[in-house]
Amino acid sequence: MKTVLISGAGVAGCALAYWSRRHGFAPTVVERAPGTRPGGQAVDIRGVALDVVEQMGLIGRVREAATRMRGMSVLDADGDEVHRSTEATFSSGRLDSGDVELLREDLVSMLEQLADGQAEFIYGDRITGLDEGEHGVTVDFAHGPSRTFDLVVGADGLHSAVRALAFGPEREFTHHLGSHLAIFGAENFLGLDNWQVWQRDGDAGYGIYPVRDNSELRITFGFASGPLDTVPREPDALKRAIADRMGALRWERARLVKALWAAPDLYSDAMAQIRLDRWSRGRTVLLGDAGYCASPLSGQGTGLALVGAYVLAQELGRAGGEHREAFARYEARLRPFVTLNQALATENPGGPASTESVERAKNAVALDG
Structure with missing residues (x-):
């Protein structure tokens, strides 16, 4: 049984772990975090991605966990x-x-629960080196011993370590979209009842909505930033920088800044897309945000991850593990889908893409190939 190392235990990585096992591979997933990452925004599963989830037997659980929004105020x-x-x-x-x-x-x-028992999961470690030979890739880890795998998949996000090792510096593939995003959780101090609140003034704005039966909030704050801007990564310095930007919006300013400082789950990053001429090099291939991040502005990052994992595993199975053939077919099938979905992020700067564009993009690939 051919072995595949998957870097990243997010949507793309866990979905590929499941599907690759179904197609006869032995997957190992390595994740630098000590466990499943908490927090983060609400994500969308649309169009053909729903068919993938249904084939995984998760559609009932996914719909049960869905948000129950009644509408929004601007x-x-x-x-x-x-x-x-x-x-x-x-x-x-x-x-x-x-x-x-x-x-x-x-x-x-x-x-992760679906893939548990079908894949080996290694938490608290990361890939530091790739050395491809005739029959496999020898992988170095920050903490564990080196191991050799038949294939390596980078499903490790916008700042992919696998992409950097196999393809080169991140700056060569990153296209900044002119804004920065901060997402954090808080108690529902606004008393929102399945109702979203959106606010914007100038180059900054909020999107706020309740989750967990209205007991919590997810607060998304966005602000304009240039491609050369640097936002500090040290937690307190990062929160200070974000709080300074939040000061431009007067509504509920004090309580929102207080919630930011208390948040244990802050996620913050530039809004950017990843664009490469090819997604594979030798025995290494990229999946999801690592290869074709569309950014949260597209609303389709989760769909790309789910569908990408399905198509990649399917093509590996069809090719009997012959990676050159499988990777070429994976890219040929998926790239038009990626292109349409990345375009959603730039169609209407500062606002959502049209309903027509979303409908076209979310269904623009056939799962049966």
């Missing part, structure tokens, strides 16, 4: 409502569609 900088809708929200689109919005941590937990 506020000005002082908190006055300038628009409301009970038909759609910016985060999930039309409320009468069959698409599903749920917390990322809930989806990853489901996928």
